[in-house]
Amino acid sequence: MIQFIDVTKKYHDGTVALKGINLEIKQGELVTLIGPSGCGKTTTMKMINRLVEPSGGRILVDGKDISKINPVELRRNVGYVIQHIGLFPHMTIKDNVAIVPKLKKMNRAEYDKRIDELMEMVGLDPSQYADRYPSELSGGQQQRIGVIRALAAEPPIILMDEPFSALDPISREQLQDELIRLQEEVKKTIVFVSHDMDEALKIADRIVLMKAGEIVQMDTPDRMIRRPINDFVRTFIGENRLNESENLSVDDVMLHNPVTVFQTRGLAHGAKLMKQHRVNSLLVTDRNRILKGIVTKEMLEESYHNEDLSLQEIMKSDIRTIPVGSDVGEAVDLMKQYGFSTLPVVHHNGQLAGLITNSSLIDALLKQM
Structure with a gap:
């Protein structure tokens, strides 16, 4: 579905953000990019919708080189959820969710129905919330709208840039559970950036742990806990998790x-x-x-x-x-x-x-x- 082939990124000031990474993300997979600040995880994710352009290498989506796809058209087919939600305050919830379907000139009746279905899927009754404005919703409710806005135009790929990190712990855990449940239903290819190992272990099919512009380990949550490849991975995961998992039996x-x-x-x-x-x-x-x-x-x-x-x-x-x-x-x-x-x-x-x-x-x- 998504392939990074020897992808590098070097900025004008000489900073090297990515050092020739190779990564393959399968269709329908939820992959979490994680690592310390400055490791390159957000840069990697933003390259998928060309918000950041690589200095070298290639990125393929369904076998097509995205450098040859118009970036505006590319972004309309990639859902994007950011940390600070980004809802338009002067627009109703329904109009916020309908932005990309309208830009893609989708059938109005179809996407209206789809928006109602999505709102119900995340526990927000459309008859009660569709005509409200973002300021009339809680932070957790707004972030739910941010998630379904990314789903509204049926994109095959969704990018999520630390979407829950600004929320309180209870809302954050609820939304993580909601994402797991939603993913069971919609089976999108999701690239999720996080700085929280607990979150990554909970939601991911695979975790990509990065350091200084390189991929250190790419594995399932269970394998990463049980088989960290070096001391950096062990430290990042946490010794308590490693010690406890070593004693786990069927x-x-x-x-x-x-x-x-x-x-x-x-x-x-x-x-x-x-x-x-x-x-x-x-x-x-x-x-x-x-x-x-x-x-x-x-x-x-x-x-x-x-x-x-x-x-x-x-x-x-x-x-x-x-x-x-x-x-x-x-x-x-x-x-x-x-x-x-x-x-x-x-x-x-x-x-x-x-x-x-x-x-x-x-x-x-x-x-x-």
Whole structure:
């Protein structure tokens, strides 16, 4: 999606801001650029919409060199959220959000509907807030509007320049949660600049840690915590996080009471359990809680017409598991390698101990911070 190829930046006074960085950001990924002041993180981000031009190297978006794209046109297709929000005080909230759709000459009825949907997505009732002015909203509400303004014209890329740093701690945490939830729905490519490691660890798919115009380490939050490549990374992350994460096992992060079903039960019972617990899969066990397999919603739907089948006849029995007491890093590696969103944890005799999910991993890591 976004590629930096040997990108450098040197200012007229001789200051070297970037020293030949190479970086690839995948479509739908939320990448956080972080590092000490003057490391080049904001410069890097601003190059994506040509607010800063590189001195050397190339930047590609979807394989196209952005130096050959008109910067005004480029910016209309890249959402931008800044620290101080930048809402126009003389315009209503709805008019603020509609700026880029209007510039792009989008259909009025379509973007009006889209704005209402976005306001509802961030918990601001359009009938109550759309006709208000920025001064009539709290700082957190204004920043929510800043975020959805960047989404209004459906840009594939969104740049966020320390958007929550000026807010109070409670509003900031709420907006971080809101961003995670929004990203699950909209799946944009987001480049997020931050100076806060807690924030980066919470929201990012990958973290790019920079120092003096260079990328020191680029990794997932979990891998960066567990495998810092040098003392600078260790110091920036914080020894407490590193020490606590080293003792984390699958037992600490798993759900101890996942939804299970006996293998002899029928498909209707399985479907009822899924609906009752709002899950898309069931762990199938025998009467001694020995894990026998897994049944997904898709498997049930494919076979539901046959009333005589039991769950053990349609379940997938060849499933990957991880033993109790295993290092949580092993679980993360397995889940990433095979694209799993869940991973059963079993005792040595095959008895089900629990279930690791993406959510349980994140919750456990955040509690360690």
